[in-house]
Each structure stands twice: as C-alpha cells, then as structure tokens.
Amino acid sequence: MTADRTVLPPVQLPAEAQLAREALAAPLFARAVRLARWAGPGLRVGAGGEQPGAEVRAAAAELGLAESADEEGEARAVAGEAWRIAVDIGLVDVTAPEDGDDALGTAAPSADLRLVTDGGPADVLELWTAACECVLSDAALPDMSALVEQVTAGEELDLDRLDWDPEADADFLDGALGNLYLLTAMEGPGVDGAVPLPALAASLVVPDDMDEPTEEVLAEVSEAVLRLDEQFRMLEPAGVVAYRPVAEEILLEAAGGAPVADGPDDPGDPDDADVSRYGVVRLTPLGLYALRRRMLADGLAAPLVGELAGEDAYVLLDALPRLPDPVAQTEAEAWLADRKPAEAATALLDAARGADDRAPARRLACQQALAVAGADAEPAVRDVLHDRELGGLARVWLTERGVPGVPQPTEDMVFWLAVDTVAAQLGGLRDDTPELRELVAHLVGRHRGFFGAAWRVDHPATPEVLEAMGRLHPDRQVAKDARKAAFKARSRPTA
Incomplete structure (x- = not known):
C-alpha cells in the first residue's frame, strides 16, 4: 500500500539557508559544481554535451577519484554522472559542433554557475532541485545491463527483454518515497525516522488485509527490497536519503535465489541486531524539501509545522x-x-x-x-x-x-x-x-x-x-x- 497523500500531516523543515548549505554539501551536486568550474572555455564535448574518454579521465582526476586498474571504471562513472548533471541543470553551456568539425562541440561554465556563490539560498535550492529531479528520473529507469550484453555480443537488440513499464516504475519509486515522507511526518519533529528496507518494501507490496504474507508475496517483498536498494544507492549521493545499503553477503544470497524477506523475523523491529544488514533508509531534510515541492506542484496539501x-x-x-x-x-x-x-x-x-x-x-x-x-x-x-x-x-x-x-x-x-x-x-x-x-x-x-x-x-x-x-x-x-x-x-x- 502506498501512502495516502491526499491528507498529509505537516513536516518540519530547516530554514532555507540551512537547506542550501546541505545542498551544496551533497556529493553529486558538489561534484557537478566543481566540474562546471573546471570546464574552461573551449572544452571539447560531444553534440549532447557528453565528454570524450580522455576528458572523462581528466574530470575524474579533477574530482580526486581513485583511478587504479580496479577503480578506474567506477571513478569514470562517478565523474561522468556529475558532468551530465552539470550539463542537464544548466551549470554548463554547450555549443553544438559546426559542420565538418569532427562532431565535437564545446562547453564552458554558464551564467547560472555564479548563482552557487553569488545567489541566495533559494537560487541554490532551485539548482539542487533540478539535479534531484534528474536523479529521481534515472532511479526509475530499468536495469540496462541485459541490453548492453546484447549489443556487446553482437546480438539483435531486443527491447522486450527489458519488461519495462515506465509509469509503473515511476509509481513504485514515488510510492516508496511517499511512504517515507508520511512515516517521517507521523514521527513528529526531532525523530530520526529511519525505516528498515524490508518494512518499507512490505508497505508497498503486502495487502492491508493480509495477516500472514504468502510465499508469493514474500517473494515480491524480496524483489522490492533489491529494487529499492539499487534506487536508494542512486539517491543517496544527491542528498535525498541517508541510506545504509543491503549487506553484500545478502545480495550474493539473493543472487543465488535466497529470499531477502526471510531475513529478520520482524524487519520493522529497530531492536533487531541484524536489521541494518537488510538496509535502513531515512529521508534527509533535503529529501523532505524535494518531495514536498513535488506534492505542492501536484496540487496536494503538504503543510509545514507551524x-x-x-x-x-x-x-x-x-x-x-x-x-x-x-x-x-x-x-x-x-x-x-x-x-x-x-x-x-x-x-x-x-x-x-x-x-x-x-x-x-x-x-x-x-x-x-x-x-x-x-x-x-x-x-x-x-x-x-x-x-x-x-x-x-x-x-x-x-x-x-x-x-x-x-x-x-x-x-x-x-x-x-x-x-x-x-x-x-x-x-x-x-x-x-x-x-x-x-x-x-x-x-x-x-x-x-x-x-x-x-x-x-x-x-x-x-x-x-x-x-x-x-x-x-x-x-x-x-x-x-x-x-x-x-x-x-x-x-x-x-x-
């Protein structure tokens, strides 16, 4: 069951200045700002602003990311994501390539980049919110690894293997975040609001009138836990959630067919010593701020305490x-x-x-x-x-x-x-x-x-x-x- 957000209790948010400071400290946004400043006039980029391989390596070095043989791929992925966010939210201006110019354009810092230091808290939060929306959209996308494997193996591209329902995937993530918002609001001011991942997954899957979940429902809960784990790993660098991921050994067990839902006897019991191994998530003040903006934009009543x-x-x-x-x-x-x-x-x-x-x-x-x-x-x-x-x-x-x-x-x-x-x-x-x-x-x-x-x-x-x-x-x-x-x-x- 997803949260009924037609009637929402009020939430308490810090002042805009404090939220802006937290936005600037969010790892993904901070990296995007740093790369936008690094992008001197004339930086060579693709037609859509994407960086060539050499520039991605340079961006990773600028961010101080490790580039050992084992870590180079992850470092380049992190740098690439930060650069894409900088382009998408307008911190970087991209000039399209001219005809015959080897299909490369140029990039340079935009006027909006000055808002990070010279603007007010509201300006910073507008930029961060745009970055947050990009990440939320990415988190709702399906796993593309199967298609990558097809292309790499020279097979014919089969989109049906994705089994992707964009609306259902977006609703799933919205439902999880909506329930987190509601649980945080119901806890009241000053409460941590951390939720075990199996309990959050169960709130999305288990019917309200079901006393004892069936094996089929438990399997759905396990699948939801793994799905949420991937999504929250993406959202944490943006500052939306504070997340302790599912332990690697549990992920390995799940890959072998073991159900995640068969972990703690009571996944919602905060006294369970093992509960953190199954993932624990809470909304940050920035996360509350972002979700409340979304709800207000949808015409819902999302009041503030006071x-x-x-x-x-x-x-x-x-x-x-x-x-x-x-x-x-x-x-x-x-x-x-x-x-x-x-x-x-x-x-x-x-x-x-x-x-x-x-x-x-x-x-x-x-x-x-x-x-x-x-x-x-x-x-x-x-x-x-x-x-x-x-x-x-x-x-x-x-x-x-x-x-x-x-x-x-x-x-x-x-x-x-x-x-x-x-x-x-x-x-x-x-x-x-x-x-x-x-x-x-x-x-x-x-x-x-x-x-x-x-x-x-x-x-x-x-x-x-x-x-x-x-x-x-x-x-x-x-x-x-x-x-x-x-x-x-x-x-x-x-x-």
Missing part, C-alpha cells in the same frame, strides 16, 4: 485531531505563542462549540490545546463551567490541575461528556483502535447501568456512539445492551 499559527481558533481545532500527538502539541504551542493566554483560551472555547459532526473532535482538541496554555487559561475555563457543551471539559481541565472549588457535574453532564468523548474519536480517522476499545470498556465499567441512562442523552451523536460501543465492546451481553440502547435513542421523539 503554518497553523496564523489561522483562527476554529481552523486550529479542526486540524489538530488529524495530526500525530507530538505534532499537534507543537502546533498548539506555536498558535499560543504570540497570543495573550486569556484571549486565546476564550477563542479556543468559542471555536469548540457546535453540533456539527466535527464538533466533538474540536472539543477534544480544545482540551489538548488548553493544556498547553497553562494556568493563565483558568478564568476563561471557569466562565464555561455551566455551559451545556463545554461544562464537562471545563471540569475535567480544572480538576486535572488541582483547582479547588470545582462544582460536581450533574449526571446529565457526565453522560453527555462520555458520549461526546467517544464521538470525538469516531469522528476522526481512529475508529476501532485499541485506545477507543479501552475507552468504551472504561466508560461502561465505571457507570452502573450506563446504557439505561446513555440512550436518553440529548447529543446529536448518541445513536451512532451507542452503535459503535456495541461493535467495540468485547462482552457479548454488553454489546447487545448497547445495540438496544442505540435503537431506543433513534426511536426517541425529537423536540
């Missing part, structure tokens, strides 16, 4: 329940930072009112945001003690802080708050979670004759909440009582 600080209280409370808890707290802190506590608390409480479907979730988010506000929110909270919709959460908030003199809630208020609390969970994306099941069991166990009183609660969500409690409670008799109560609630005459 963007809610300028919104009104209603927008904040509507957004918080959709966010991971650490991110929600960060957003609440940022929203409160530039506001007077008493006025902010009043605005939050006003925004929490309502009988619409999202109102219970807003009230729960209001309680969480007020926890960040601290003691300065107390006067505003006291003002709503007798409010029908907010009185229950006000008592909870004050009691949790040990405030003296908090009036006892009426039975009606207790049950209204119970229904509202369950409705808040059902109204979000967290239906049927262990936490919700525990809440349902707690409410039923705490209040004797819960359903005899709950069906009478004048709350818009009462029937739906009671039906959900019947579905979620493990005791069959209690579940039956809940369904009966839901029927009564639906049959109750409306005012």
Whole structure:
C-alpha cells in the first residue's frame, strides 16, 4: 500500500539557508559544481554535451577519484554522472559542433554557475532541485545491463527483454518515497525516522488485509527490497536519503535465489541486531524539501509545522485531531505563542462549540490545546463551567490541575461528556483502535447501568456512539445492551 497523500500531516523543515548549505554539501551536486568550474572555455564535448574518454579521465582526476586498474571504471562513472548533471541543470553551456568539425562541440561554465556563490539560498535550492529531479528520473529507469550484453555480443537488440513499464516504475519509486515522507511526518519533529528496507518494501507490496504474507508475496517483498536498494544507492549521493545499503553477503544470497524477506523475523523491529544488514533508509531534510515541492506542484496539501499559527481558533481545532500527538502539541504551542493566554483560551472555547459532526473532535482538541496554555487559561475555563457543551471539559481541565472549588457535574453532564468523548474519536480517522476499545470498556465499567441512562442523552451523536460501543465492546451481553440502547435513542421523539 502506498501512502495516502491526499491528507498529509505537516513536516518540519530547516530554514532555507540551512537547506542550501546541505545542498551544496551533497556529493553529486558538489561534484557537478566543481566540474562546471573546471570546464574552461573551449572544452571539447560531444553534440549532447557528453565528454570524450580522455576528458572523462581528466574530470575524474579533477574530482580526486581513485583511478587504479580496479577503480578506474567506477571513478569514470562517478565523474561522468556529475558532468551530465552539470550539463542537464544548466551549470554548463554547450555549443553544438559546426559542420565538418569532427562532431565535437564545446562547453564552458554558464551564467547560472555564479548563482552557487553569488545567489541566495533559494537560487541554490532551485539548482539542487533540478539535479534531484534528474536523479529521481534515472532511479526509475530499468536495469540496462541485459541490453548492453546484447549489443556487446553482437546480438539483435531486443527491447522486450527489458519488461519495462515506465509509469509503473515511476509509481513504485514515488510510492516508496511517499511512504517515507508520511512515516517521517507521523514521527513528529526531532525523530530520526529511519525505516528498515524490508518494512518499507512490505508497505508497498503486502495487502492491508493480509495477516500472514504468502510465499508469493514474500517473494515480491524480496524483489522490492533489491529494487529499492539499487534506487536508494542512486539517491543517496544527491542528498535525498541517508541510506545504509543491503549487506553484500545478502545480495550474493539473493543472487543465488535466497529470499531477502526471510531475513529478520520482524524487519520493522529497530531492536533487531541484524536489521541494518537488510538496509535502513531515512529521508534527509533535503529529501523532505524535494518531495514536498513535488506534492505542492501536484496540487496536494503538504503543510509545514507551524503554518497553523496564523489561522483562527476554529481552523486550529479542526486540524489538530488529524495530526500525530507530538505534532499537534507543537502546533498548539506555536498558535499560543504570540497570543495573550486569556484571549486565546476564550477563542479556543468559542471555536469548540457546535453540533456539527466535527464538533466533538474540536472539543477534544480544545482540551489538548488548553493544556498547553497553562494556568493563565483558568478564568476563561471557569466562565464555561455551566455551559451545556463545554461544562464537562471545563471540569475535567480544572480538576486535572488541582483547582479547588470545582462544582460536581450533574449526571446529565457526565453522560453527555462520555458520549461526546467517544464521538470525538469516531469522528476522526481512529475508529476501532485499541485506545477507543479501552475507552468504551472504561466508560461502561465505571457507570452502573450506563446504557439505561446513555440512550436518553440529548447529543446529536448518541445513536451512532451507542452503535459503535456495541461493535467495540468485547462482552457479548454488553454489546447487545448497547445495540438496544442505540435503537431506543433513534426511536426517541425529537423536540
């Protein structure tokens, strides 16, 4: 399953200046810049800007790459890729060859090269992003070794042997990066976000409703691991990911037919001592930046942490329940930072009112945001003690802080708050979670004759909440009582 990127939690990015410094330090981009500076006027190149063999060797020497007999091929490949990136992103100007000029053109540093030192962070990031897009396109290409072998052996070129579906290959890499983006965002600020490669591969291959993967699915996971290993090895020099590759001995075993997915018992367990041998990847801040730009270009909502600080209280409370808890707290802190506590608390409480479907979730988010506000929110909270919709959460908030003199809630208020609390969970994306099941069991166990009183609660969500409690409670008799109560609630005459 690939990430559902229609609803994305916000990510936290460094300042542009820091991102630009990291872009300049990315090995591939740094090499491309260095070769562009090295390319003096009149450097001889092919019609498409490609370097002849002698120039490639000179470029490798300029980059300080080893050129022993064993390493010459790799050094030339690295230099060739860096030169191609320099040409593709416009750091080098190529002049086409003239007729009769042995099919060679010339290359020289371009005006855009000056942006690397004389431009601002945004200029550097534009150039780096262009390089990143080139690498992402390359990573989605198929392995061409089979075709090279055909040509070398003098065989007829057979494109069918590639078995290449460009759209599917691009979707595969996009899916992996999208899942990494989502996992990084869900971890919240300050978390490493490293993901074992088998776990990432499984997220792309294993169906959501499959409890135990079949041998065929495990084989697909193994194939996906090897494919991702190749792609992330290409993306790391560009600065998109930090990657610890699959160990060579595992690659050799896979070449002999051993499935990679049969490695660690739990590939997603970070405590597994062997997990790093199967590859571990995380998005860098530059990677997050690049993927977010792509998503925004596709018209998707890809917010940044802190963007809610300028919104009104209603927008904040509507957004918080959709966010991971650490991110929600960060957003609440940022929203409160530039506001007077008493006025902010009043605005939050006003925004929490309502009988619409999202109102219970807003009230729960209001309680969480007020926890960040601290003691300065107390006067505003006291003002709503007798409010029908907010009185229950006000008592909870004050009691949790040990405030003296908090009036006892009426039975009606207790049950209204119970229904509202369950409705808040059902109204979000967290239906049927262990936490919700525990809440349902707690409410039923705490209040004797819960359903005899709950069906009478004048709350818009009462029937739906009671039906959900019947579905979620493990005791069959209690579940039956809940369904009966839901029927009564639906049959109750409306005012």
